[in-house]
Amino acid sequence: MPKKRKSGGKTGSSKGNFGKVQCVNCGRFVARSKAKAVTRRTNLVDSRMFGELKKSGTIIMGGSTKAYYCISCSIHKRMYAQRAKDERRTD
Ligand SMILES: [Zn+2]
Numbered sequence: 001m002p003k004k005r006k007s008g009g010k011t012g013s014s015k016g017n018f019g020k021v022q023c024v025n026c027g028r029f030v031a032r033s034k035a036k037a038v039t040r041r042t043n044l045v046d047s048r049m050f051g052e053l054k055k056s057g058t059i060i061m062g063g064s065t066k067a068y069y070c071i072s073c074s075i076h077k078r079m080y081a082q083r084a085k086d087e088r089r090t091d
Pocket residue numbers: 023024025026027028069070071072073074
């Protein structure tokens with residue numbers, strides 16, 4: 001059977017199985033190597049307060065949240081763009 005993509009749509013090394021993660025948007029379970037991971041910074045204080053505290057010289061710690069999206073949702077949200085058929089396989 002012809003292969004659509006060299007990697008089979010996965011990332012990473014030659015490791016066999018990856019754990020499953022849940023898509024934040026639709027709830028589908030996908031392998032971690034196939035999911036799109038997005039890390040975002042989270043602010044603990046709101047923006048107006050943040051400006052005031054910054055003026056007074058306060059060091060504000062922020063957290064970060066990691067979210068996983070399945071391929072269908074990441075295409076829908078335009079994180080990825082579809083490539084033309086002849087551009088897909090590169091080998
Ligand atoms: Zn999804």
